[in-house]
Amino acid sequence: MNIRHTTEKDFDRVMEIYAYAREFMAAHDNPNQWGRTNWPPAELIRQDIRDQHSYVCEADGRVVGVFYYNYGEGIDPQYRVIHDGEWINDRPYGVVHRIAGDGSVKGIGSFCINWAYEQCGHLRIDTHGDNYVMQNLLRKLGFERRGIIYVLEDNDPRVAFEKPEKE
Numbered sequence: 001m002n003i004r005h006t007t008e009k010d011f012d013r014v015m016e017i018y019a020y021a022r023e024f025m026a027a028h029d030n031p032n033q034w035g036r037t038n039w040p041p042a043e044l045i046r047q048d049i050r051d052q053h054s055y056v057c058e059a060d061g062r063v064v065g066v067f068y069y070n071y072g073e074g075i076d077p078q079y080r081v082i083h084d085g086e087w088i089n090d091r092p093y094g095v096v097h098r099i100a101g102d103g104s105v106k107g108i109g110s111f112c113i114n115w116a117y118e119q120c121g122h123l124r125i126d127t128h129g130d131n132y133v134m135q136n137l138l139r140k141l142g143f144e145r146r147g148i149i150y151v152l153e154d155n156d157p158r159v160a161f162e163k164p165e166k167e
Contacts, residue, residue, distance in 0.1 A: 001105070003115045006054035006066065013063045014045060014056065021100035025131065033128035037153060040098050048098075057101070057112050065108040067099035071120045078151050079124060079160070085147025087124070088162055094120035099134075109137050117141075122165040126151070126158035135159060 048054035057065030071094040101108035143161040
């Protein structure tokens with residue numbers, strides 16, 4: 001598999017993958033994370049592409065996954081307040097959001113998250129409380145549950161995870 005920046009030419013394929021992900025989540029007892037709001041909206045994905053924070057995962061020349069990645073100091077304002085826990089430290093970190101695969105290749109989520117971690121060595125991610133598939137994957141990849149955060153899109157709590165810095 002290969003990771004590269006998403007281009008405008010990938011837009012329709014990316015939106016197909018997000019539609020598949022909404023169906024997958026609904027079928028796996030997580031209908032509310034993206035389903036109620038038809039998340040993520042097209043304009044947000046176009047902005048991610050323009051800002052060069054959207055990435056696709058390719059296998060055999062086909063786009064099979066997509067995610068948002070960014071790195072820096074305090075880059076995610078929604079992570080400033082954490083409830084029922086705390087972040088490991090306040091050093092610069094990477095974030096992964098809106099990760100999805102098309103279901104055709106096993107291991108897309110692991111591959112993309114590991115790629116992001118290799119870019120920065122300190123990664124944060126959150127997921128809906130009903131997204132047990134993602135929570136199990138994050139624990140398997142060495143992430144620790146750090147607390148609860150809230151996002152602007154809705155008022156549903158998100159379980160926040162962080163993978164400690166490499167030593």
